[in-house]
Structures are given as C-alpha cells and as structure tokens.
Amino acid sequence: MKKKLILFTLILAVTQLVKAQAPNWSDNVASIIYSHCSNCHRAGGLAPFPLMSFNDVDSNSVSIYDAVLNKVMPPWKADPNYVHFKGEFNLTQQEITDITSWINNGKPTGNLANAPAPPVFQVGSQLPAVDMTLNLPVFVVDSVADQYRTFVVHSNFTSDTYINAVEYVPGNNAIVHHIVIYNDPTSASWNFDQADPAPGYASNGTMAASTDAQFMGAWAPGAGIFSFPNNFGIKVPAGADFLVEVHYAPGSQGETDSTKVNFKFITANASTREVYFNALLEYFTGMTDGPLYVPANTVHTFHEAQPIVQIGAPISLISFWPHMHRVGTSFKAWAQNLAGDTVRLGYVPAWDFHWQLIYNYKKLIPLFTDQVIIGEAVYDNTTANTDNPFSPPHDIYSGEHTTDEMMLGFFAFTIYQSGDENFIIDSSVATGNNTIANEPLSVISVYPNPASNQLNVNLLLKNESQQTSIKVLNETGVLVYDNNLGRVPTGLRSHRIDIDSWSSGTYFIKVKTSDGEIMTKEFVRQ
Numbered sequence: 001m002k003k004k005l006i007l008f009t010l011i012l013a014v015t016q017l018v019k020a021q022a023p024n025w026s027d028n029v030a031s032i033i034y035s036h037c038s039n040c041h042r043a044g045g046l047a048p049f050p051l052m053s054f055n056d057v058d059s060n061s062v063s064i065y066d067a068v069l070n071k072v073m074p075p076w077k078a079d080p081n082y083v084h085f086k087g088e089f090n091l092t093q094q095e096i097t098d099i100t101s102w103i104n105n106g107k108p109t110g111n112l113a114n115a116p117a118p119p120v121f122q123v124g125s126q127l128p129a130v131d132m133t134l135n136l137p138v139f140v141v142d143s144v145a146d147q148y149r150t151f152v153v154h155s156n157f158t159s160d161t162y163i164n165a166v167e168y169v170p171g172n173n174a175i176v177h178h179i180v181i182y183n184d185p186t187s188a189s190w191n192f193d194q195a196d197p198a199p200g201y202a203s204n205g206t207m208a209a210s211t212d213a214q215f216m217g218a219w220a221p222g223a224g225i226f227s228f229p230n231n232f233g234i235k236v237p238a239g240a241d242f243l244v245e246v247h248y249a250p251g252s253q254g255e256t257d258s259t260k261v262n263f264k265f266i267t268a269n270a271s272t273r274e275v276y277f278n279a280l281l282e283y284f285t286g287m288t289d290g291p292l293y294v295p296a297n298t299v300h301t302f303h304e305a306q307p308i309v310q311i312g313a314p315i316s317l318i319s320f321w322p323h324m325h326r327v328g329t330s331f332k333a334w335a336q337n338l339a340g341d342t343v344r345l346g347y348v349p350a351w352d353f354h355w356q357l358i359y360n361y362k363k364l365i366p367l368f369t370d371q372v373i374i375g376e377a378v379y380d381n382t383t384a385n386t387d388n389p390f391s392p393p394h395d396i397y398s399g400e401h402t403t404d405e406m407m408l409g410f411f412a413f414t415i416y417q418s419g420d421e422n423f424i425i426d427s428s429v430a431t432g433n434n435t436i437a438n439e440p441l442s443v444i445s446v447y448p449n450p451a452s453n454q455l456n457v458n459l460l461l462k463n464e465s466q467q468t469s470i471k472v473l474n475e476t477g478v479l480v481y482d483n484n485l486g487r488v489p490t491g492l493r494s495h496r497i498d499i500d501s502w503s504s505g506t507y508f509i510k511v512k513t514s515d516g517e518i519m520t521k522e523f524v525r526q
Helices: 002-021 025-036 054-059 061-069 093-104 188-195
Strands: 132-135 147-154 161-169 176-184 214-219 232-236 241-248 260-266 276-281 298-307 315-323 328-336 341-348 359-367 372-381 408-415 435-437 443-447 454-461 465-474 479-488 491-498 505-512 518-525
Touching: 025 054, 025 093, 054 061, 061 093, 147 188, 161 214, 176 188, 188 241, 214 232, 214 276, 232 260, 276 298, 276 372, 298 443, 298 454, 315 328, 315 341, 341 359, 372 408, 443 505, 443 518, 454 465, 454 505, 454 518, 465 491, 479 491
Parallel strands: none
Antiparallel strands: 132 260, 147 241, 161 232, 161 260, 176 214, 176 241, 276 408, 298 372, 315 359, 315 408, 328 341, 328 372, 341 435, 443 454, 454 491, 465 479, 465 505, 505 518
C-alpha cells in the first residue's frame, strides 16, 4: 500500500510539473496572438472575427488550431528559408507548437495578472500621417463579367511631389479584385474620364489609355501599406493627374464601391532617392519558354528573364510583389551573374490568390548590368488545385480576367548608388547575404520587342556550348534566319540580328546548344 501511495504521489507530481511547463495563455499564447494575429483580427480589420482577448481566442480555438497547424494563418506566404523580408509575421515552429499544445491541454489561462495587455491599434488609416486622400466617386458595377473602371483625380500639385507611402482602401472588399494607380502629366486621361457619362471611364486592365501615364503601383487582396525607406519616393510631376483603375470581379453586377487611396509625402532635398515600381518580370515579352498557356489537366512551369542591362543602369531593389491568378501555385525569383552565382529575390512556395503580399527587403539589393533577373512559376490546372476556377478544368490562357492567368514580378527599385550594399532598411534581425552559389539556368531574352530595325538576342548559358545555333521562323513556320555562332562560353552574351528588310509580323527564335538544350522566344517585327 505504501509503495502504491508513493507511485501515485510521483505520478501526481510529474503531472503537475508537466502542467506547469505546458504553454498557457498569460505567459505564452497571448503574446503570439497579439503580435501575429490581432492586426487583422480586430474591429475594423480584414478578418471576420476578433482575436483581442482570451475569450475571443477560446471561442475560435477550433479554427485557430487547424489554420495554425496547416500554416494557413498567419498568411505570410514567402519562404523565410529562402529570403528574409522586413516585418515577417509567420509563426516559428515553436510558436505553432505552443498554440496547438495549449489548445490540446485545455487552454489553461495561467496567472491572468501576467497576461500582456491587448494591443491598441490606430483607428482609420494605418499610415502614421495622411498628406492626401484620393476619394473615388461612387460606382455601381453594371457588368456580370470582369469590369475595369479608371477614375481620374487632379493632383493640383504646384511642384513635383514625392510619395513615400501608399495605402489602398477598397470601398467594397467583396468585389474589388485589384487596384492599379498611375500618374499622367498630360490632360489626356482627364479627357477620357470627362467623355464618359458614368464615373471614370471604361478600361481594359492592360495599360493606361494615355501613353504618357506612368505606373506607380498596385494593390491586390492581402497587400498592406506600400512604403519606402526615409527620403525615398515615387515622383509625381507638378500638375499631373492620378489614374486609379479598379478591377471588379465577375458576379459583382449591382454592387456599389467607393475606393480611396491615401498618400504620405516627403519633402524632397538633394539626397532624395526616386523610386520606380515596374513589372521587371512579365509574360508579354519576357517569357523564355512561353506562351503562358496551361491546358486542362496539366501542370506547367514557366520562366521569365529581365537583363539589368536593358534597364540602362545598375539598380537597387526595395521590394518584391509577385502576381498570378488562381491556377498559379508557386513563384520564385532570383538574379544570375556571369560567375553563375545567384542572388535570391523571393520565393512563394504555396501561392494564394487571396493573399498577395508586397515583400519589403531588409536591406537594398543591388543588381548590376552583368546580371539577369529570372522568374519561375508553376501552374496546376488539375482537380488537385482546390482554387482552380473551373471544375472540370478548362484550358487556361494568359489574360486580365480572374479565370485567365498572369505571371508578373513587380519590383520597387531605385538607381544604384555606391554604398547601397550596406544600406540597411530593417536591422531588427541579422540580414545575412542573399548571394549563394547555385546551378544557374540558361535563358534567352530579346530587346527591343517589338523591334523594327535591329534585334538584340541575349543568351545566358549555364554551360559552355561548343556549337550554338540561332534560327528564326516566321508565324507560318518558314525559316528566315539561320546562324551558327560556334563556341559560346557561359555568362551573358549578346547577338544582333538585322531585321530591317523583314516583313511585319510575329517571329520565333530557336537557340540550340551543343548539350541539346533548346530555348525559344517570340518577338514582333513592327
């Protein structure tokens, strides 16, 4: 009997010790929830229910357990093992274990006197200061299909103005698919708006109607405030108009929207750095193994390339924003140099159309004219893709509609200055080095495209080729150019083709190397 009592006492002591060491709300879980979840799960936030107290978390613990265990929430999609970005809010494995263990153990509160206070959030705009708000007019969607509407607002700027941060505020989150913003230094866009009796004017989602309009940025579900380091900004010329194109999702007919955009300015000085935001990776002319077409019941991988030399100067990257639609499943970007090394730029291994975040680098990423930015995206057009817009799957083509596909890699960047290698944007965590030795990818790119007189063909080979041929066929399959370049070493090499006498139309370049690698590229002769 005495032995049994001792054994029972030991078991009880161990049980109490385990309970004491198990995660509880006050000492462990509250701080995780408040720092990773409450920003969206609060009054006025994006999430459908609040997580601002023990009771909130307790009543939603079943869905929290599933979302955390399967890494659905928090919705940080970039792989931190590939590149670290500023403001990462993904959970560590220890934090996931703490939350799931806490729920499995009955959600003990611990000593509530030790619990942290719930966070206090700024009401309304999340910008520290709003210098200007574009209030778009009320618009009633009048199409059952995708609808694009561009609204034009005078800036009334009397001098060039630099925008340091942008906050997009959709008026109706249920129907706004994405937002694109431009500035136009001419009156052309305003005239388009005035000629249309309804608010704004009908657009097509591909580019601004005015050829003088300058792209400034974009928003899609999940994207937060778009901001730059201090004294960096996008320049808007004096007197320019703002163009805000809103894409309304199919099935929105009769719904009402009134979106707004908030800006934060900086006062320009001699050291102000101008920021550009462009799709350096794009499928219109940059795809190396296109076209972007995914037949039903297939999985395809595509690549895009952007030689830095085509930009005209070395650049320093600030942020990365990949964009695909619902058949896309992953997106990776890196840069290659002549030595065959790569610079990691970002990797989203589990693409989620509903959470398209802008990823800000922790330090500037300089890229030079001997480098090429490469994009790699995977598309799953099978029934295994639960976000596939069609059941059964249909053939998917490139296009602007939600049920089409896109492959775009937007980057915010500035022109490189000496010392940018050491320009720290966020020093909260050691930034490390994005450059790694890696097996490079052979790519082909052409510019200009469309072309009229001469075409430059850029080759970046992963292996030296003893015999390299370039053939060009017209759209009917007739061979119009055939040249054996002989030996081509690794690294970036350019080849110029005189096309002045060629007929207008679409042509296809085929490059074959001695190891059997074949690369194709499409271009247009104007």
